[in-house]
Amino acid sequence: MKPLTVTVLRPTRRHTLPGFSLSLGLTLLWTGLIVVLPLTALLFRPWHNGAGTMIHALYDARMHAALRVSFTCALLAVLIDLPIGLLLAWTLVRYRPPGHRVVDAMIDLPFAIPTAVTGIALATLYGPNGWIGSISSQWGLKLAFSPAGIVIALTFIGLPFIVRSIEPVLRSFPKDVEEAAFLLGASGWQRFRLILLPTLAPALLSGVGLAFARGVGEYGSVIFIAGNQPFHSEVAPLLIVMRLQEFNYDGATSIALILLVIALLCLVAVSRLRRSVSSGLVREDGA
C-alpha cells in the first residue's frame, strides 16, 4: 500500500508593492533625516547651556513683541485673504471671465517670485513715494514701514494658498446639487451658507492653515516693507536673524522653539477642526 501524502498549500503573504521593505526603509530614512532630525535638534539645542539661560531667554520682552506682531499680522492677513480668495476661486471656476487663464496663472505668482523681489516691489509700491503709498499718506495712512505693511505683504503671500486649496473642490462641486437646493426653495444666500460653504469648509481650513503657517514664518517679503522697529514692526523670523548676528544662539533658538511649538499646535488645531467639519464628506475608510 502506498503511503498517503498530503500536500498543504501554505498561503504566502504577498504585498502589492514590490520591494515593500525597501520602500518603507527609504521612506523612514528620508523622513527621519530630513524632517525629524533637524526638528529634534531644535528641541534640544535651547537647553544646551542649561535651563536657566533658556528661561532667561524666554523672558525677553522684545521677543514677545516680535512673536505678537508675527502672529497677529499673519492672522489678520489670513482673515483678509479668506473672502478675497473665495471670491477669486468662485469667479475663476464659475464665470470664467475673459482672460481668466491669465488671472489663473497670476494667482501663482506669489509662489513663484523670490520673496525678496516681492518685498522690494511692495515696498516701492506702498512706500511714502510709491503709487499707493503717496496717495494713502495724503489721507494720513502710513502703509509701509508699519504693521500694516506686514499685513499687506502676508496677504499677498497667503492668497494663493486659499485659492488653490478651494479651487479643485469648487470645480468638482456637482451642479445638480446646487440645482436641487434651488428647487427645494433655498435662496442664493441659503445655497451658499448651507450647501456650498460646508462642502468647502475642509479645503478652506487647509488653505487657512497653510497661509497662516507661511505668514508666521515669512521673512523675505516682510523685512523690506515692515520698517523693522523693535516692539512695533519687527517679526519673529527677523529677530532670529538678529540674534544670530549677535551670536546670541540661546535667544535665536528659543524663538525658534516657540515658533515650532506654536506651529505644531496650529497644525493639530487645524486638522482637528477639519475633521469636525468633514462629517459626511470624507468616508470613514479614508476613501
Added chain:
Amino acid sequence: MSITLKDFTQYAPRSSRKLLDDIALTVEDRSFVALVGPSGAGKTTLLRAIAGLSSHSEGTLLIDGIPIHDRPVQDRGIGFVFQNYALFRHMTVARNIAFGLDVLPRSRRPDPASIQHRVTELLDLIQLPHLAKAYPDQLSGGQRQRVALARALATGPRLLLLDEPFGALDPLVRRDIRRWLRDLHERMNLTTILVTHDHEEAMDVADTLVVMQEGRIVQAADSATLNATPATPFVMEFLGETLKFPGILKAGRFIPDNQDVAPFPFEGIDGRATVLIRPHKVALVALTGNASVERRPDSPNGLFRYRVLTNSGDFEVTSPTQLSSEELQNVHIQISRGKVFYEP
C-alpha cells in the same frame, strides 16, 4: 397639476442649435407620463425646462395655467429627483429630507417638532427609518434613490419630476421601486413625469408615453395606441425589436424587394415603402418558397427562435409554438401583419 407647453423651443447656450424644437405637450392633472427616447433626444432637457431650470428658451410653458417663472420656487410645488440623486453629502439623511422645510421663510416654516415628525413619516414611507443619522456616502444606490425621493416629497409637491431615477439600480430593485413609485403616485394624487430610455419600464409604469427624437416629440400616446398605430418607423423601432422589409407599393399590393417574402394586398399611394414588423408577427408557410430556416436557442421568455436564410439576407423570427422539421423547409415568408410606412 397640469402642464401646457406650446411652441416651446430651447437653444443651446451661446448658439442657435436647438435642444428642444417646437414642443407642444399637455400633461393632465394626476397623470403619469414617461418621456422616452434615445440618448440625446432632449428628454432631460424637457424635464429640466418643466422644472424651470432652463434658460435660452422661447414659447409658452404654463403650470396650472400660469407661466412658471411668475411664481417663486417655493410656491411652484415641484419635486425633482436628479439622475445622480444630488444629495447633500455633508448632511445626514434626516437633514437632507428636511432641507426643503428648513429653508422656508420663518413665517411659513413648521416648528422643529413638526419638521422632525414629517421626516420620520417620510423615512417610514421610503422604508428606511433606521438610517436617519446616516450620511449619503454610507448608503447604497437604491437607498440614496429613495432618500432623494423623500427629500423631493417633503414639501408636499403636486408635481413630481424624475430624471432617469432607476438608471443606476439593479433590475430587481428597479422593478420593486417602480411598483412602489406607481403606488405612491396614486396615493398622493401626484402628477408625475419620468424620463427613461427604457421603453419597457416606461410602458410598465406610465399611462402616457411621450416618444422623443432629436429634440422633437414624435408621438405622445398610451402604450396600446403606440403599439397599434406608431406614428413613424422610429417609434415602432424604439418600442421593440423590429424587422424591416423595403419594397414597392403598386396597384394595391405591397411587393417586397426580397423575393422570398410574399407580396400582400395593401391600398395606398404607389411608390417606395417599407414594412416594419415585430419578429413574432412574421408567418412562415412551409413548402411554398425557397427560404430555409435554422433552429436557434430558445429565447428567455419561452418563445422559439428561428433564423430565416434568404437570398437577400438573414433575419430572426420568434414563434410561440415549436415548428416541426417539415415546417422548416422551403418556407415562404408572410409579413402582412406588419406596418407599411411610405418612404419620404
